[in-house]
Amino acid sequence: MFLPDRVIRSRRTVLAGAIRPAAVHIRHGKIIGVMEFDDVPEGCPIDDTNGAVLMPGAVDTHVHVHGPGRRERSGFEATTRAAAAGGITTIVETPADGLPPTTRVGALESTRTAARGKCFIDVGFWGGVMPDSINELAALAAAGVLGFECGLAPCEIPEFLPVTEADLRRAMPAITKLGVPLLVHAELPGPIEQATATIRASRGWFSRLSGTAPDPRKYATYLQSRPKEAENDAIALALGLCREYRTRTHIVHLSSSDALTPLYHARASRLPVTAETCPHYLTFVAEEIPDGATVFRSDPPIRTRENREYLWASLSGGLIQMVTSNHPHVSSLQISLPATWTEARARGYSLNQVAEWMCRAPARLAGLGRKGAIEVGFDADLTIWSPEGEFAGEGAYAGRRLSGIVERTYLRGACIYRRGEAMGTPIGQLIESRSD
Numbered sequence: 001m002f003l004p005d006r007v008i009r010s011r012r013t014v015l016a017g018a019i020r021p022a023a024v025h026i027r028h029g030k031i032i033g034v035m036e037f038d039d040v041p042e043g044c045p046i047d048d049t050n051g052a053v054l055m056p057g058a059v060d061t062h063v064h065v066h067g068p069g070r071r072e073r074s075g076f077e078a079t080t081r082a083a084a085a086g087g088i089t090t091i092v093e094t095p096a097d098g099l100p101p102t103t104r105v106g107a108l109e110s111t112r113t114a115a116r117g118k119c120f121i122d123v124g125f126w127g128g129v130m131p132d133s134i135n136e137l138a139a140l141a142a143a144g145v146l147g148f149e150c151g152l153a154p155c156e157i158p159e160f161l162p163v164t165e166a167d168l169r170r171a172m173p174a175i176t177k178l179g180v181p182l183l184v185h186a187e188l189p190g191p192i193e194q195a196t197a198t199i200r201a202s203r204g205w206f207s208r209l210s211g212t213a214p215d216p217r218k219y220a221t222y223l224q225s226r227p228k229e230a231e232n233d234a235i236a237l238a239l240g241l242c243r244e245y246r247t248r249t250h251i252v253h254l255s256s257s258d259a260l261t262p263l264y265h266a267r268a269s270r271l272p273v274t275a276e277t278c279p280h281y282l283t284f285v286a287e288e289i290p291d292g293a294t295v296f297r298s299d300p301p302i303r304t305r306e307n308r309e310y311l312w313a314s315l316s317g318g319l320i321q322m323v324t325s326n327h328p329h330v331s332s333l334q335i336s337l338p339a340t341w342t343e344a345r346a347r348g349y350s351l352n353q354v355a356e357w358m359c360r361a362p363a364r365l366a367g368l369g370r371k372g373a374i375e376v377g378f379d380a381d382l383t384i385w386s387p388e389g390e391f392a393g394e395g396a397y398a399g400r401r402l403s404g405i406v407e408r409t410y411l412r413g414a415c416i417y418r419r420g421e422a423m424g425t426p427i428g429q430l431i432e433s434r435s436d
Contacts, residue, residue, distance in 0.1 A: 002027055006413055007040050008047045008382060010054035014355045015374055024054065026380040029412030034374060047415075049384050052407055055355055057089025057121075057381035058337055059362040059372050062183075062252055062276065062324035065093045065115075079333065080120040080428055084417040086334035087383035087406040089121050090431070092366050095128030095149050101160045102126070103133035105143045112430055119428030120416055122381075124366055126183060130161045134171045141178045144432035146366045148175055149183040149252070152234050153192060155299070162189070165237060172245040180434065181248040181274075181365060186234035186259075187226070187300060195227045219289040219296065226301045231256040239266045242273050250365060251275040253326050255300040257310035264319055274365060276322045277311050279339040280330035280396065284308075295396045298329045312347060315357065322361035330396050338404030341387060345403055351387060367434030380413040 004025035013022035015034065023040055025033035033039075040046055065079045083091055093111070095102040102108045102125060115123055127137070127145035137148065150163045150171070163171070175182050199221065215221055235251055239262055242249040251263070254275045266273050280298060285305040289296045296302055314320045325336040337358060344354055363372025370378045389405035392398075409417035417423055 002032055003041055004032060004044055006045050006047070008049070008054060008384075008410065009037055009040065010049040010052065010384070011037060012049075012051075012053045012351075013374065014053060014055040014351050016360070019350075019352055022054075022374075024374060024380070024382070026413040029380055029414070031374065031376055031378050031380050033376060047384070047408070049407075052384050052386045053351060054374070055087070055351065055383050055385065056359040056373050057371075057383050057409065057411070058087050058358045059090045059366070059368065060088050060324050060327070060333060060336065060358075061092040061322075061362040061366050062278075063091040063093055063327045063333065064329070066328075075118070076115040076123065077118040077120070077426065079327070080118070080123065080426070081423060082332060082334040084120045084409045084411075084423065085406060086332075087337050087385055087409055088333055089381035089383070089409060089411050090124070090363070090368060090371050091121065091333070092124040092126055092146060095126050095160070101128045101130070101157070102145070103128040103130045103140075104136050105139050108140060108143055108145065115430060118426055119430070120423060120426045121411055121428045122371075122431055123428060124368070124431035128160060129163055129167070129171050129182070131163055131167050132161075134167065134174070137171065137174045138178065141180060145180075146368075146431070146434055147180040147183060149185070151185040152237070153185070153187040153189040153230070155185065165241070168241055172241055172247040176245050176247045179248075180367070181250045183250045183252050184234070184238045185253070186238055186251050187230040188234040188237070189230075191227050191230040191233060192225065195225050195230075199225055215291070217292045219286055219291065219293070222297065223286050223301050223303065226299060228256040228258050228303070231300050232259050235259040236262055239263070239271065239273060242266065242271050243269070246272060248272045249274075253278050253281070253298075253300065253324070254311070254320060255281045255303055255307070257303070257307040257314075260310060260314050260319060267319065274322075275320045276324045276362075277315065277320050278324060278326045278329075278331055279336050279343075281311055282308060282315070282323070282343050283339055284330075284396070296330060298326070302330070312343075316349060316353065321357070322365065323357045324362060332395070335393070335395075335397060335402065337385070337406070338391075338402040339393075339397065341404040342400075342402045345387070368431070369435035380410060382410040384408040
């Protein structure tokens with residue numbers, strides 16, 4: 001029998017089927033036992049949470065690191081530092097962040113070089129799908145990307161080109177064969193262009209004179225420019241192609257409640273489709289966003305109160321499987337866990353549900369078979385936090401009290417974050433293959 005080199009215990013340990021007292025035995029960075037609370041070998045170092053919750057480290061599979069070439073944005077060191085402070089122990093970087101985007105093996109290696117030795121937590125990488133890089137998919141998979149992401153409309157990263165239906169018909173059979181997921185930023189350009197043209201036309205001289213022209217500073221005007229139809233139509237296209245090619249298809253940052261019904265029918269038909277939403281879609285409502293508040297801008301946009309509650313119902317019912325940050329858009333890594341928990345707690349949801357949405361489900365999506373749960377054989381990636389603790393929000397959350405204070409974060413059994421103390425040397429590893 002192997003003895004642990006460390007034990008972390010809590011009277012509120014979040015396990016897959018229950019929340020109960022437990023002592024987590026760790027050896028060489030792995031969990032070797034989930035024992036009774038008092039089962040601690042004599043002389044073994046112990047971290048007793050003293051009433052705080054012990055939960056798996058969160059896994060965020062939708063993170064924009066914004067690497068070399070974008071000096072105004074944070075890099076791997078700052079991003080992973082923030083993640084560790086937020087109880088997140090693994091992120092997967094989106095492919096649009098490197099320059100050039102990670103749509104070829106050379107670009108992937110360049111991004112890894114930029115990340116190596118600078119990560120406080122573990123980091124994996126999605127590959128990208130662009131019209132001129134579809135022939136690179138197999139090589140990228142062999143190089144260790146965890147899956148692929150594509151966009152259907154132009155995004156804020158001009159180098160990351162959108163794909164068409166014809167492009168997807170070339171890419172999806174190859175991705176199906178590779179057995180990895182395709183993540184889809186689901187907005188089509190047609191409805192956006194049409195809405196933009198309508199807004200532009202409504203700003204004519206007569207509308208301005210009569211006071212009926214839309215105010216560009218109002219959030220309602222921005223919401224009008226990103227209609228639900230853009231998201232709904234894109235999701236319908238993705239679902240149709242998923243049905244045809246049986247590609248594991250994942251809808252990122254779902255915001256439109258109108259897309260939930262076709263998503264339900266797709267899953268009822270046993271299509272291999274999943275979806276995520278984000279803390280800002282679960283927290284804010286369009287009716288309350290002040291004029292000129294650009295901090296709330298995201299694509300797709302934050303929608304109405306009714307829309308928000310439909311997202312919550314779908315999350316609790318399993319139609320939406322996970323919550324990711326889409327960092328740094330509105331909800332940053334450091335605040336995504338407390339932001340989600342604050343709203344979940346107000347609706348009566350449990351810590352175990354939050355762990356499913358933010359730990360277990362994202363780990364499954366990325367094929368991280370040893371992440372996202374407190375189980376024997378898993379990496380000892382853990383977060384100790386006080387769900388009842390409150391703090392004042394910042395940025396988009398200014399003026400709100402958020403629940404959930406992260407006290408300590410462990411990566412493979414090593415404490416990488418302790419509240420109120422300086423962080424040490426980065427020990428995060430780069431993930432170069434799926435383990436499912």
